[in-house]
Amino acid sequence: DAGITQSPRHKVTETGTPVTLRCHQTENHRYMYWYRQDPGHGLRLIHYSYGVKDTDKGEVSDGYSVSRSKTEDFLLTLESATSSQTSVYFCAISEQGGGTGELFFGEGSRLTVL
């Protein structure tokens, strides 16, 4: 199994509070991604990173920010959580970016915003 750890695995928070999800990898892969999974939508890309300090927006980036200060860590921040951000969040890594290589996923972080 690819060495990907997401934390926390479960979180319940209130509307308006900040939330940070962490993704840690031990594979030294260049590319890291944050997806959210919602019923009827599958997996949608929030943000991705193609190197330290190099990030870009995905399909559903509004309300989210990311940071990557080290190769192994990719943080997803909800500055002010809303109920629409209740979802399961998956981190993924790949050696090759741009939809050319296999994605390896973490186990997911379930976030509930009340």
Place this chain on the structure above:
Amino acid sequence: DQQVKQNSPSLSVQEGRISILNCDYTNSMFDYFLWYKKYPAEGPTFLISISSIKDKNEDGRFTVFLNKSAKHLSLHIVPSQPGDSAVYFCAASLYGQNFVFGPGTRLSVLP
């Protein structure tokens, strides 16, 4: 509008029979396709892929067929086993861009 569609939210199949999961896409320029399997409370795991230069790729019990003219691909599982019960996601990419995932199909293999 979804670029990758999986029009069957769920599918039930008897153990030992064939499971066929379908995926349609709208962008004819997609050139690489993957299938992922997801169990509850776990992350998706890679199952099989196919490039647009091929029309079939086989790996054990799993075969993916690509029909470019119809913009359609399908995943065949033969024979189906109870452990195959999971959600299956189809994903597509255009070289240089990130994957686009379908909404998933939940497969139940009945013993």
